[in-house]
Amino acid sequence: xLEVVSALSKWAIPxxxxxxxxxxxxxxxxxxxxxxxxxxxxFGMAVKIIPYLVAMIVAINIFRASxxxxxxxxxxxxxxxxxxxxxxxxxxxxxxPLSGGAALGIATELIEEHGPDSFIGLLVSTAQGSSDTTxxxxxxxxxxxxxxxxxxxxxxxxxxxLTTLLASILVVTAIFK
Amino acid sequence: xxxxxxxxxxxxxAVNGQIDVVTRAxxxxxxxxxxxxxxxIAIMAFWLGIVKIAEQAGLIRGLAFLVRPLVRxxxxxxxxxxxxxxxxxxxxxxxxxxxGSAATPxxxxxxRELQKLNPYPDRASDAMCTFLALNxxxxxxxxxxxxxxxxxxxxxxxTAVVGPTILATACGMTxxxxxxxxxxxVYRARGK
Numbered sequence: 001x002l003e004v005v006s007a008l009s010k011w012a013i014p015x016x017x018x019x020x021x022x023x024x025x026x027x028x029x030x031x032x033x034x035x036x037x038x039x040x041x042x043f044g045m046a047v048k049i050i051p052y053l054v055a056m057i058v059a060i061n062i063f064r065a066s067x068x069x070x071x072x073x074x075x076x077x078x079x080x081x082x083x084x085x086x087x088x089x090x091x092x093x094x095x096x097p098l099s100g101g102a103a104l105g106i107a108t109e110l111i112e113e114h115g116p117d118s119f120i121g122l123l124v125s126t127a128q129g130s131s132d133t134t135x136x137x138x139x140x141x142x143x144x145x146x147x148x149x150x151x152x153x154x155x156x157x158x159x160x161x162l163t164t165l166l167a168s169i170l171v172v173t174a175i176f177k
Numbered sequence: 178x179x180x181x182x183x184x185x186x187x188x189x190x191a192v193n194g195q196i197d198v199v200t201r202a203x204x205x206x207x208x209x210x211x212x213x214x215x216x217x218i219a220i221m222a223f224w225l226g227i228v229k230i231a232e233q234a235g236l237i238r239g240l241a242f243l244v245r246p247l248v249r250x251x252x253x254x255x256x257x258x259x260x261x262x263x264x265x266x267x268x269x270x271x272x273x274x275x276x277g278s279a280a281t282p283x284x285x286x287x288x289r290e291l292q293k294l295n296p297y298p299d300r301a302s303d304a305m306c307t308f309l310a311l312n313x314x315x316x317x318x319x320x321x322x323x324x325x326x327x328x329x330x331x332x333x334x335x336t337a338v339v340g341p342t343i344l345a346t347a348c349g350m351t352x353x354x355x356x357x358x359x360x361x362x363v364y365r366a367r368g369k
Binding site for chain 2: 005006008009012013017019020021023024026027029031034035036037038039040041042043045046047049050053054055056057058059060061062063064065066067068071104107108111112115116117121122125126127128129130131132134137138140141142144145146147148149150151152153154155156157159160161163164165166167168171172175176
């Protein structure tokens with residue numbers, strides 16, 4: 001099953017390219033001209049994101065480096081342990097929606113320290129793989145089209161993250177403990 | 178929220194007597210952001226080119242046609258067969274297959290198309306909120322990075338977490354859709 005999925009991932013893009021190019025040719029699209037016309041907009045879209053991304057990453061970096069993040073973790077730690085989660089995974093849980101790189105770093109440290117097949121190792125692996133860097137995605141996607149009012153997107157994104165985390169705890173406890 | 182992250186950070190650094198880290202963290206953050214954006218130029222240019230061909234060949238509309246019933250439920254405000262739908266489908270498929278370098282450009286293309294339907298250009302539309310809720314909680318069949326790390330640290334079964342990961346994301350995705358639907362109602366009622 002896993003081999004099938006991984007082969008699928010490997011082949012998906014090349015096959016997609018062949019399909020698009022063949023379909024384009026058959027339908028009489030001038031493929032080279034169309035490609036260049038589309039690609040031209042890539043620079044503009046990526047550059048438009050810069051101010052939004054700078055604003056977000058700078059704020060998160062300051063919050064983390066100053067030690068404010070650690071205080072925050074300490075303050076809401078007891079809340080999470082109510083759900084049967086070991087307190088060690090808390091820094092990871094809080095970092096996950098904010099910074100993908102930092103969360104991966106914490107997950108790696110935990111796996112190294114406790115072992116990949118320990119309860120904490122399995123839990124942090126599941127939590128890492130099952131969610132995305134919500135704030136990064138929101139900043140990137142809204143930034144690219146110049147949206148400044150996110151409305152309820154942050155609330156639903158974070159609720160999803162919290163649900164995923166609690167589900168990870170429940171599932172990993174049920175299967176491995 | 179943005180303001181309080183920065184102010185709390187600076188305040189904490191001052192109390193801890195390490196105010197110098199603030200400037201360094203800020204500049205390093207800015208650098209990370211610009212590097213990320215520059216990395217995006219390459220993949221954006223490539224995928225926007227390919228998608229342009231797909232669009233002119235009618236493939237994007239074809240894709241949108243295939244998922245019509247699903248779109249009516251999840252994105253009632255998007256006209257059927259709109260190119261945005263095709264881009265959303267491609268973004269979610271790339272996410273499921275763990276193809277990060279294709280998922281992001283497809284997502285940004287979807288946002289560009291959704292923005293064309295948005296009556297208030299600086300405010301997120303209903304469809305955008307639903308799309309991002311799905312996207313941030315999106316299922317990945319193979320969490321390849323974490324499997325690699327587990328194998329590196331000598332796990333006896335690096336892929337043991339695949340099943341639990343899929344279960345957990347399924348819960349997250351369900352919650353995302355439900356909360357999105359609920360909050361859409363709340364915000365509409367308040368006229369915001």
